[in-house]
Amino acid sequence: MKEKKEPSSTGALSWFTDRWKTSIRMHLLLYAIFGIAFYLLLIKHILPERVEIQTGMVSPETIVSPVTKIDLTATEEAKKQAAEKVDRVYAKDDRLTNQQIDKIDRFFADIRKILSDDGLSQAEKEKQVKTVLNETISDDFPESFYHTLSTLSPEALTDVRLKAREIVHDILEKGVRQSELKEKRESVDDKILATMIENSLDSKARIVLREIAKKSIVANEFYDVKQTEQLRDAAREAVRPIPINKGQIIVALGEVVTEDQYRKLEELGLLRKDSNFLPHLGLGLLVISMLSALFFYIRRFHRSVFRNNARLLLLFSVLLLTLVGMKFIAFGQNLEWSMIGYLAPVGLGTMLITLLLNMELAIVCAMLLAVAASMLFNGENHLLFDFRYGLVSLISGTAAAFALTDVRKRGAILQAGAVAAVASMFPITALHFMLPSEGTWTVLLQSLAFGALSGLFSAVLTMGFLPYFETVFGILSPMRLIELSNPNHPLLRQLLIKTPGTYHHSIMVGNLSEAAAEAIGADGLLARVGSYYHDIGKTKRPQFFIENQLKRLNPHDKISPNLSKTIIISHARDGVEILKQHKIPKQIQDIAAQHHGTTLIKYFYYKALQQERDGDQVRQEDYRYPGPKAQFKEAAIVGICDCVEAAVRSLSRPTPSRIQNMVNKIIRDRLEDGQFNECDLTLKELEIIANSICETLQGIFHSRIEYPEEPVKGAKQG
Template identity: 30%
Template structure:
């Protein structure tokens, strides 16, 4: 329906409106509060304590130096390790490095060009020989040929062998046999002498590396020296069917052409040894806390002295603890102070202080939790022997880093959750020694947790489990994979273990958040959808008692709950909170129900014999009784606030007017403040809706003709009067929102009071039965009933 009717709602004070009531003076005890009391009531004491605790956890206190002894001294008392310490062992590391270097096989270069040159010489020898025999038949100039070959090819052949070749006219068959056998021998590898094997080749073998970089490992026996190559050449000749004289000739020629093609590569061998040394990690050993380093009466040996010196060196380095502590203190004091000032500008004082205390408590609690998991990680990492599980840093991913974020995402607005994600990620990075990847891991995981809770409907606690078991692990794995791809130096051998830890961390965060959520709700006064569903169960004893002892108030609360809930839905507020607050707002009337008009008969009025001031005290007392009962029922703080604020500081108009009529204005005056509720005025929009719904529902019941026009007038006048009385100053309603509220109220009330046709044959309205009653005319949805003056919300109390 349209809301044009409500344009007349006065949102600004006009000349005809009474001046705004002057602000109340501060209570006398408030004026007398000392500076210390004010600090204790404000957030500053909490901020100081939280900052000190955080700084202490981030900077562990240093231990006292151990006894300064020298080797050979006798220990005057037992000296124990003050903390766990991982100590490097340079001597053992040096031994490991040398062992790694010694394990490197000597590298020998295999030069394939040696055979190529040899083959070329053989080919040229036979070519020159065939050319010579063609020009000079016979063997009478063999000496000249020998000289020519020596000068031209540097080949010195015995005269008798050369004469034999001339006589055979340098046949191609011998040439091919010589080349083929030479290739076979050269391919095995020839070294000048095996006396050069002085690097352990005979025991361990060697690496044979060709010019193209291809290499193979061979035993020393697989390499031939010059003598062995000549014998191998001769043995291979024996396998070939050729004349004996030719076999001898080729054997002599093989001795000329067989030469070394394998040499020791010292540069490459040393390079590999250097690399092997560099790949050896530092050898360490762990000294556990409280382990006895030197017993009383024992002589200090070299190993014990090394441990003592290492502890003292580290303790001296930790002597900068105080500057670190002061730095951490200043950093977090600045961060938390900035957070407090930000919350003050965004939220009202009570929600701002609650969220600030929750943030500080969460940071301290998370630090304690991370410290415990860090100790556990060090213990497990030191005890596990598997290389894939021995890295302590890997266990960081299993920390429940997002437990606090899941709780924040469930309970507080998203901007506040985002600020906690930043602070938590920064704290994780500092605690773990400036671990930047883990800081990013925590930050991205926090965003995933926030999204997961929103995705799985934050009104239900199971959203924390779903987010932690589904979305958070997937994002954690994605971040770890990204780290490995960005930093290629990281070892993918640990990837599977890190992924397993990340999955465990997501699950741990979800379970921990789910278990702690009810405690956090109770401790900081939050109320969730699940809790509200429990509290609005009509079978609860408090509602049964109210329905039996104050049935009118109970029914009134039901209607107010419907009004407040529908209006909250229109404005996008917490409809469940508004409904629950409305259901509980009058539970204090169960103490003295007969003093309220909705719970008594028309003939019996207990206020008849009371003065207006006494009646006002009785009426106002139902708010106090309601708050007391809410505390006994352990209702959440938001519901107690609605009970306390649903009348604000409004005026009990009926008895105030009665007092002014009763007392003689000549002799005494009636102070308005005595007839006002204690307050405070509503501080949230949900509380404001309950106030308006309470007043409008009560006023609408006093209408004799609850037509749509009269209902509109009641709604408009009550909202306007409430505004002019400053009761909605703490709610920050906009004009658009008030018009939406008014339209929603009218829709619900008109549905309750809608007219019905009369039943034929009955005289419910005092008419004679069976008499035809003409239907009333309507035009433009207006009932033709006389307009009524808007009654006050407590009229007829």
């Protein structure tokens, strides 16, 4: 939906100066005033009704939980205990087992080579054995061990190797933790004793076997932190939340309050703390956050509201009106009417903003009103936000805004209210089915009734308040424009009766203007209605304008060009005065005043030049309209179409090429004359306007076949 034009200064806000409307200080002041009002409306709803009680006191009343709420502390304690019961998980590294077996095999292979080398002395053999042992197994052996090892026979080495592999493999295969390392190494002795019956190892071989096997036992089973935590997390997740059930007695009358009971009261937000200013600070920050988001949104996407404080005042007035209505309904929320929050007239705000300002802005404001509804109607659940009312308010308010897109009749407001009523029923029903414990079927029916009434109630209020906002802020809503375009309007009836030629001309200009405006995204309806009234000033002296002279004599032939010029120029000023007297909105007045801009009245200017002997005495400035030039697109378009319609009507043969040349010449002359310098029309838009006008004119001045005359009776048929 297109944004509405600038508010009029002819209403009750006429004392607002342009400086006030554009002052950034006043802009911020409006935000501050609205923020304070918003804060005051919500301040009583930031916390539920609370009690003043302390641990160890005797409770003066029975306090029950108003809601079903998870006992976070008890639940966390249960989860902690469940996690602690999960034992540590250890993972065995089989690679270490294989590595140790490989070391034993390599070690004995190297020792066999050393001991079988006859070229080495006993001392050299012991020395090399020590080196290999230190490099492969360990360096923690007594000196005597190297001598013992170097004196073993090849057969004994083989037996020791095989038995060492077997013992080490058996122990490591079962897993060895670091804390078990000493115990596992000591178990080597038991295994050697068990094998002494089956294997005839001498004492030296047993010594070597014992030392090699013990030193080869290493920790190969390690704490798996990740898997352990996963199991503990699973244990925590398996714990079902421990609830504080709705209606559960927290503290009974006459009971001494325990720490656990006090904690539950605190978690439920039922304790009153006189020195606790944090909730109020939090509400202030919330209001500032929402208004900051609204400020930057308007600044980025709705520049017309951002630049005009009157429009911002209109927005905040609508929002405050809606919030006050919601506040009154909140007073009626009690146990009997617990669902009355669904009656909140959020649609009033979104529909008024859609009609008076912009649909996109209305949808964003619906979010702000939804947050307010969540807080205003939180009494039943004793929570800061009751999302049920916020969700239903958001959906119904948004549906009402969408239903009013491009609305042209006031009766459509009731239809939008019906749409909002139906839209609210779906989330209400969905919430009831998802939370069946929250109410009975009777409560559901009551909720649906309130939701339906909310949409219809909002529509009725919108129809009641809309005329006041239109009048006070001078807003031209589409419905107001439709009313002004009614041919039975007194001014249009007067135009038709007194100046039939001008009336027909205005209708033609309206058709051209609407099509051209819509082609560039401007307000086509405003352009059409402005065209209907742009020449209303001609009703004062209709005979001086050629379209109303029919076949009568032209009075300009008998008067001077200067006087003719004065009469022609006066029709714009006369039109504005007539429109003011009939309280026609400012935008229509502006079109009447600006559609000629400061263009030159060429006919009488050239006539004056011909009559004056000394042409220098005729100044071009004296034969120009006083202006102002067009200040907005629709006024410029009406001016172009006004000139084009009159010019094309004067063409003897209005062919498409001649029409196009005429339109392009008129627009080019106005552009070179600076008539578009004060509005934001671009060259591309002027090209689109020209094409649109040509298409419309070609549809009007299309070629027609020439019908043959009726043959005379009795004529010969040849």
